[in-house]
Amino acid sequence: MLTSRNAEAAGRMATTWQHQREARDARLEAGTRLARGKIVEARDATRLMEAVIRPGDRVCLEGDNQKQADLLSRALLAVDLAKVKDLHMVQSGVVLPEHLDLFDRGVAKKLDYAYSGPQSSRIAQMLFGGKIELGAIHTYLELFARYFIDLTPQVALIAAVSADREGNLYTGPNTEDTPTVVEATAFKDGIVIAQVNEVVDKVPRVDIPADRVHFIVEADKPFFVEPLFTRDPAAITEGQILTAMLAIKGIYAPYSVRRLNHGIGFSTAAIELLLPTYAEKLGLKGKIASHFALNPHPALIPAIESGWVQQIHSFGSEVGMDDYIRARSDIYFTGPDGSLRSNRAFCQTAGLYACDMFIGSTLQIDLQGNSSTVTASRIAGFGGAPNMGADARGRRHPSEPWLQAGREADPDGSALLRRGRKLVVQIGETFGEKNVPLFVEKLDALALAEKLKLELAPVMIYGDDVTHIVTEEGVANLLMCRDANEREQAIRGVAGYTDVGRNRDRKMVQQLRERGVIRRPEDLGIDPLDADRSMLAARSIKDLVRWSGGLYAPPSQFRNW
Amino acid sequence: MEDLSFHHQARTRAGGTRQMAIIGVVASGNLEVLAERVLPETECLLEIKTAAEGFGEVWDAVVADFVERYSPGGLKFSINDGGARPDTVSLRLAQAVRLMAEDEQ
Numbered sequence: 001m002l003t004s005r006n007a008e009a010a011g012r013m014a015t016t017w018q019h020q021r022e023a024r025d026a027r028l029e030a031g032t033r034l035a036r037g038k039i040v041e042a043r044d045a046t047r048l049m050e051a052v053i054r055p056g057d058r059v060c061l062e063g064d065n066q067k068q069a070d071l072l073s074r075a076l077l078a079v080d081l082a083k084v085k086d087l088h089m090v091q092s093g094v095v096l097p098e099h100l101d102l103f104d105r106g107v108a109k110k111l112d113y114a115y116s117g118p119q120s121s122r123i124a125q126m127l128f129g130g131k132i133e134l135g136a137i138h139t140y141l142e143l144f145a146r147y148f149i150d151l152t153p154q155v156a157l158i159a160a161v162s163a164d165r166e167g168n169l170y171t172g173p174n175t176e177d178t179p180t181v182v183e184a185t186a187f188k189d190g191i192v193i194a195q196v197n198e199v200v201d202k203v204p205r206v207d208i209p210a211d212r213v214h215f216i217v218e219a220d221k222p223f224f225v226e227p228l229f230t231r232d233p234a235a236i237t238e239g240q241i242l243t244a245m246l247a248i249k250g251i252y253a254p255y256s257v258r259r260l261n262h263g264i265g266f267s268t269a270a271i272e273l274l275l276p277t278y279a280e281k282l283g284l285k286g287k288i289a290s291h292f293a294l295n296p297h298p299a300l301i302p303a304i305e306s307g308w309v310q311q312i313h314s315f316g317s318e319v320g321m322d323d324y325i326r327a328r329s330d331i332y333f334t335g336p337d338g339s340l341r342s343n344r345a346f347c348q349t350a351g352l353y354a355c356d357m358f359i360g361s362t363l364q365i366d367l368q369g370n371s372s373t374v375t376a377s378r379i380a381g382f383g384g385a386p387n388m389g390a391d392a393r394g395r396r397h398p399s400e401p402w403l404q405a406g407r408e409a410d411p412d413g414s415a416l417l418r419r420g421r422k423l424v425v426q427i428g429e430t431f432g433e434k435n436v437p438l439f440v441e442k443l444d445a446l447a448l449a450e451k452l453k454l455e456l457a458p459v460m461i462y463g464d465d466v467t468h469i470v471t472e473e474g475v476a477n478l479l480m481c482r483d484a485n486e487r488e489q490a491i492r493g494v495a496g497y498t499d500v501g502r503n504r505d506r507k508m509v510q511q512l513r514e515r516g517v518i519r520r521p522e523d524l525g526i527d528p529l530d531a532d533r534s535m536l537a538a539r540s541i542k543d544l545v546r547w548s549g550g551l552y553a554p555p556s557q558f559r560n561w
Numbered sequence: 562m563e564d565l566s567f568h569h570q571a572r573t574r575a576g577g578t579r580q581m582a583i584i585g586v587v588a589s590g591n592l593e594v595l596a597e598r599v600l601p602e603t604e605c606l607l608e609i610k611t612a613a614e615g616f617g618e619v620w621d622a623v624v625a626d627f628v629e630r631y632s633p634g635g636l637k638f639s640i641n642d643g644g645a646r647p648d649t650v651s652l653r654l655a656q657a658v659r660l661m662a663e664d665e666q
Contacts, residue, residue, distance in 0.1 A: 239648050431646040435613070472648045497619050497647035528652060529659055 020189035045075035063093035147184035167210035170203035173317030173340035186212035204337035227319035231269035242531035244270035250475035263360020302537035369463030430496030437498035571634035582660035611642035
């Protein structure tokens with residue numbers, strides 16, 4: 001009689017459980033023929049790709065929102081299509097032209113991604129034209145999560161500052177996605193290829209241990225990093241200053257928000273520059289804005305120098321901030337070598353679970369408060385905003401802002417059983433660039449979803465997560481709206497002279513104002529005429545350099561001296 | 562270019578004694594406002610030359626709210642608009658009223 005145990009054993013003898021490892025070893029062997037140790041010459045990078053990548057592979061080409069494995073992108077683009085084709089790209093950022101050239105050439109076929117800022121227009125055209133088979137547009141954490149479940153890369157092409165001959169990597173301040181990508185690839189029998197700016201005898205610190213790295217390609221020039229988080233104070237308008245004043249006095253102060261994340265727009269840059277001036281006069285120092293999940297924004301330098309900020313954890317770094325960060329290790333996370341250690345996955349998690357507020361801009365907000373950065377011709381993706389700008393349903397620790405928001409949403413609920421709420425604030429001016437209205441009856445994202453036959457419209461932040469909308473017209477507190485109609489009128493009430501705003505029910509908006517659901521500048525004791533550029537702690541990039549004691553070294557496009 | 566004109570009754574006379582004030586610049590997305598104290602105390606007139614056509618309804622709404630909020634009786638406003646956004650228009654008009662509220666220098 002065959003017992004079940006025997007059957008199991010018999011099955012085991014007939015089956016191999018190490019196909020993936022064997023496949024990896026075969027790929028490694030093919031690649032090793034081109035390498036000395038782990039080191040492959042840059043001119044052999046394309047041959048290396050052809051040796052280790054198979055048609056249809058899932059490939060993560062490290063494109064973060066800042067750091068780019070640009071040499072490896074070009075090398076992949078040049079492969080012989082008889083050897084490498086139809087790849088499934090699983091990468092957080094589609095940022096370089098080469099990332100899309102891969103699809104034009106047929107090297108890649110399918111795409112799962114999170115962010116496509118600079119390529120937002122071209123990616124839209126290629127999706128419309130059927131050049132790209134779209135998996136989904138993710139948030140960062142969501143894509144990282146799928147690396148470990150159903151989108152595990154067979155090959156990862158990553159970027160680091162330096163490597164030693166063993167393959168230990170120093171990623172420098174822009175560590176970003178690298179540890180996550182390497183973890184998912186290397187521990188599931190994938191191949192990891194790193195482009196590095198230089199090979200050294202000893203790396204300044206080990207960000208990625210050598211046994212997770214299979215090949216090193218020395219690049220002839222440093223990998224590309226985009227200064228994505230630098231906002232020139234000179235470009236901040238009076239309207240943005242007014243909106244920032246409303247946010248500080250209407251939201252930061254009453255909720256005592258200490259732990260938060262800021263988006264990258266000019267409105268939040270204005271808030272950062274008003275902390276040491278306007279907020280200081282309001283007596284808010286020490287009470288708000290002390291702990292951040294945030295990239296090293298240059299605009300925050302004056303607040304840091306004035307003693308406002310206690311701690312910042314970062315997704316990535318920012319060009320020109322390295323020396324400043326080194327000198328301010330009390331504020332930033334730094335390695336034994338002194339330079340910043342960033343980590344996108346951890347910082348996104350921090351923003352989701354340990355921050356009480358997200359405040360950021362968007363391009364369109366509808367009558368339910370849904371917001372999207374997708375417009376008819378641009379698909380910018382989500383990046384991290386949806387993780388920051390979402391109520392974390394798994395959160396269990398109390399904090400005053402979180403509890404207060406929960407009380408406002410459900411004043412009659414039991415205090416001990418009531419969930420708190422993350423403050424999710426959308427900030428912007430009623431009209432954006434070229435007089436395009438921020439508020440719309442219907443998001444362009446819906447038209448796009450219909451056109452591309454997507455199952456889900458690309459909504460950046462869902463209306464039921466949004467708690468406040470701030471414009472130059474005032475603050476709308478959506479937590480205090482009791483039904484969909486109130487919510488719609490609260491949104492119309494701060495939509496100014498857009499069509500959405502002009503079609504408001506004036507009487508109902510007045511009632512909402514009396515209840516404090518809508519608060520106008522005068523309700524908050526703010527005179528719009530006081531909104532003046534002289535209130536900004538820094539009015540130019542040069543001012544920021546001065547505040548930093550010369551430690552901040554802005555990239556050339558931000559220098560006019 | 563489009564010319565628009567709005568005539569309103571104001572509740573009260575605009576404060577101050579200044580006879581004339583000018584603020585803003587004619588530039589893309591901005592506007593220049595010339596305010597003159599030349600009308601009867603409860604009259605208010607706005608004459609607009611704008612580079613952006615087809616926004617009459619929005620101007621109507623912005624001007625009505627402005628008159629309601631600041632009651633600029635006695636003032637005539639001549640506006641050269643370079644396609645400014647409504648919030649910028651509101652701000653410049655309010656700034657003009659504030660300048661007029663200052664004493665004659």
